[in-house]
Amino acid sequence: MFCSYRKAEAYNVSFTMRAILKRRYAAPPSLSRRRFSWSALASRNEPESPSSSFLIEEFTRCCYQRELPTAMRAMDAMQRRGIWANSITYSELIKCCLAGGAVEQGKLVHKHILSNGYQPKTFLINVLISMYVRFGLLEEARKVFDLMPERDVVSWTTMIAAYSNAKLDNMAREFLILMLREGLRPNMFTYSSVLRACVELWIIRQLHCSIIKVGLESDVFVRSALIDIYARLGELQNALGVFNEMATGDLVVWNSIIGGFAQNSIGDEALNLFRKMKMAGFVANQSTLTSVLRACTGLVLLELGRQVHVHILKFDHDLIVNNALLDMYCKCGSLEDANTVFTRMKEKDVISWSTMITGLAQSGFSQDALELFKFMKVSGPRPNDITILGVLFACSHAGLVEDGWYYFRSMKQLFGIDPTREHYGCIIDLLGRAGKLDEAVNLIHEMKCEPDAVTWRALLGACRVHRNVDLAVYAAKQILKLDPADPGTYIMLSNIYANAQRWADVAEVRRSMKAIGVRKEPGCSWIEVSKQIHAFTMRDNSHPQMDAIIRHLSELIQRLKEEGYIPDTNFVLQD
């Protein structure tokens, strides 16, 4: 059966033979089949001495039936006799190792393949590289790659994809260049992998051009990778361009474009595309629903979110969908629903906990957020930087200066997390709210990382509340150094001057705004009433029921005043 000799004792199984074996071993082994006792063989006395062909056949059978331990014993016996199976059998054995997460066995297979001076072909080395990549052993993969005598497109693409997935973008791009220098032409696999490692628009445009040149733009993997990367950079027109060229549809391509709009806070367009997708006959999967939920979250569409929730029941076990659902309920202010989802979730990761903690804090339930964090510390996953950020946020909003300070100072020691700008921003906000402006400034000056516009904005906000004009001007200047066209800062500064009755300074701020050409984006709010969205923009009175709305609003304000409410004119821009 195994008659074709390659080297001295190396056997080869032809492709047709492989098909026959696969078919035969897919069925349960027949009872009449003689089974070999591997334990007897392992005792070295070898009372039974199986023929080489029997060894190989048995080895092959175990590989195809994913019987890893027996296959390993068979391989061991083969190695002692200097027998090699062929590349295909070895690749099946490696699949066994991958399926069982058996790293050590995988390494043994590697050793066996290289033993006795046997030189595996490029195909088998590629399999070994991808095995190490899938085990997360990038350095091992690299060693094998470096030592191989000949590299083909698959070898290069495997490494490029590995680097892309590991977020080693520079390595991925460098390998593409090296591959091109070797005279190899990238294919659709290569392009779809390397695109994920590119963040600069000019590089993506170059790649896009090459893709069109070699005629690979119709490949759905390449297409969705292009759409995704354009969308990530906010280049939604380009993303749509690639999307619209699509002749046949593909669900992932739809998911890419819907996700792209959802991530760029263009929720209404994401929802429109979702509708079109359903009209085109596609059925949403977890990925689609996650993006749709994100769109609902961005638009605060609780009712639509609830409808999506019904579809999600199909994917009840999916962690990512549930996390998105949790966030939707939190951001839409329905903490009860969020809590129900959180409690029911079978699997919770650090994102679930952070979402819930931050959600509680953002809705003003700071104490609950801190309670939940205490519970997380004893029975949840290890908190990360974002969890701590939520905790600091809770402390800041509840005015718990001591607690916040404690968590901030001990986060490195307790959780091994170095404070980032965001943590500093939160604690500066905390100190600022408590009126400890000097301490806040001192903290900014002792920051290990450079303060950014957000940091100074936290201080500026505190200055506004505590009416410290000089410090506010200082903070505003720092913001405008980093972000010269920020309308919010100009408005804030102008408000602070107006509050201090410094009208000349107010005029000066407004002059420089005009000179630089800063314009405040018109304020906009919207509300969802019985599946209809009503949007209101500054100076836009086009709503059909505007008169009635204004009338009702003035009645409400009148009643508020009667109850003793004094309007906060701190934010009024003009005299």
Place this chain on the structure above:
DNA sequence: ATAGGGTTAG
């Protein structure tokens, strides 16, 4: 035969 795309918290 081996390599590739979309989804979650600040």
